[in-house]
Structure formats: C-alpha cells, structure tokens
Amino acid sequence: GAVRDALACTFERWDGSGLPAGARGDQLPIEMRVVHLAEVAEVHLRRGGPDAAVAMAEARSGSQFDPAVVAAFTAAAPEIFDGLLDGDVWTAALDQAPDRDRTLTEPELDELLTAIGDFADLKCPFAIGHSRGVAGLAAEAARRAGLSEADTRLVRRAGLVHDLGRMGVPNSIWEKPGPLSEAERERVRLHPYLTGRILRRVRGLEDVAAVAAAHHERLDGSGYPLGAGGAALTPCARLLAAADVYHALREPRPHRPA
Structure with missing residues (x-):
C-alpha cells in the first residue's frame, strides 16, 4: 500500500506544479521525493558526470526537488556515485532478489x-x-x-x-x-x-x-x-x-x- 501511494505522486513536484493533484511539499511521501531526485540525477550522471548531476540538483532545489533531499544528496555525492555506473544493473538486481531461485506460480x-x-x-x-x-x-x-x-x-x-x-x-x-x-x-x-x-x-x-x-x-x-x-x-x-x-x-x- 505504501508503494502504491508513493507511485501515485510520480509526476508531482515539490513546489506543487506537478500532476495530477498538484500535491506539494510534505504532502509527497519522502520515498518519492528521493526517487524524484534519483531518477533525474542518474541521467545527468551518465551524460555529464558527477558535477553535472550535483549542479542540476542544486538548480532545481525548491522547485522540482525537496531542498532537504538535495542537501543530503550533494553532501554525500562522492559516496553515492562511487561505482554506481560499474557493472550491469539488471544482473545486480537479479542477484539481490530474495526469490531469484523460485519460479512464480x-x-x-x-x-x-x-x-x-x-x-x-x-x-x-x-x-x-x-x-x-x-x-x-x-x-x-x-x-x-x-x-x-x-x-x-x-x-x-x-x-x-x-x-x-x-x-x-x-x-x-x-x-x-x-x-x-x-x-x-x-x-x-x-x-x-x-x-x-x-x-x-x-x-x-x-x-x-x-x-x-x-x-x-x-x-x-x-x-x-x-x-x-x-x-x-x-x-x-x-x-x-x-x-x-x-x-x-x-x-x-x-x-x-x-
């Protein structure tokens, strides 16, 4: 249920200019506020490197993104980025799946x-x-x-x-x-x-x-x-x-x- 509620805010923004409800600020689940930043930062990291990702986050702080999430992200950026683009994400996710050896009914x-x-x-x-x-x-x-x-x-x-x-x-x-x-x-x-x-x-x-x-x-x-x-x-x-x-x-x- 918590995942469903968070996903309903996929296109909302911190400043209330998103869709479909125009939810803003603390009305957005903190999990989705983190995802909002992570989704865009990952693209900028791949295209322009760590500096580009951090600059994008700071430029959108208070509009698209929660300023507190941006502050936490920029403070820990080197640690977060370390090895992030190494290896295959698909394989890594499968390796971590707790039920990877079981076939679904x-x-x-x-x-x-x-x-x-x-x-x-x-x-x-x-x-x-x-x-x-x-x-x-x-x-x-x-x-x-x-x-x-x-x-x-x-x-x-x-x-x-x-x-x-x-x-x-x-x-x-x-x-x-x-x-x-x-x-x-x-x-x-x-x-x-x-x-x-x-x-x-x-x-x-x-x-x-x-x-x-x-x-x-x-x-x-x-x-x-x-x-x-x-x-x-x-x-x-x-x-x-x-x-x-x-x-x-x-x-x-x-x-x-x-």
Missing part, C-alpha cells in the same frame, strides 16, 4: 503483470487504468471468439503489459495537445518495440512479449513498428490491437476528447 505471475501494467500507466495521467481495461476487453473478446483457455490467458497477460514501452518515450510527446512532428511520431512508433525488448529479457514471457509488441501492427501492414500484416499477425495479436485502439478511443487524450 500462475496466479503470482498474473499479479506481477497487473502491477507492471499499473506502473506503466502511471507514465501518463490520462492512461490510468488503460492496461487493465485493454486486458479485460481482449480476454473477453478471445473467449467469445472461441480461442483456447491458454490463448485467452496469453492475450490477457499481453494486454496488461502492452504499453510498458511507453516508459521510453518522453511525456512531452505523450501529453502534447497538438499534432506531432515527424521526429515525435518516430519516437511514438518505437514504444511497442521497447515493450518487446523489456519483456523478452524475462525467461518464460517470450509469447507474451511477441503479442504485446504487436499491439500497433495492422492487418493491412500499415501499423508499426514492423509493418507486419496478414498471416504474420496471430489471432491473439489481432484481438489485442483491436482492444487497445477501442479502449484508447473511449479515453480523453491531450489532443482530443474521448
């Missing part, structure tokens, strides 16, 4: 994928609940279409995580109220590919990854990112694509009403 996997989908939806305030809704529509359509129980489960799981790749596209694009430039459209067209890239790193999710990554492909080959069509698209992929666009059209977006 089917219900546990469903619970995990639901949580991942909810997290992906937090990327954009207007997308809250989108992944669950798409998964429910796609699964019911699969059942009514006579697909097997295994395929129905597959399309539901793919629906839960189909938009995970949204995390790799800036919010300035997702929340733009007007037409996208060609460069911005190309960034959007990458997000299903990123979904597949993320999910394929998890053994056992290969089938889920394949269906989820195809949710913007179209039967006539006009979709993206691969332009696949016809026989290249499985019934599960076709159902997920239809459920996604149907659900999206019923949601308000920055450039149009529902």
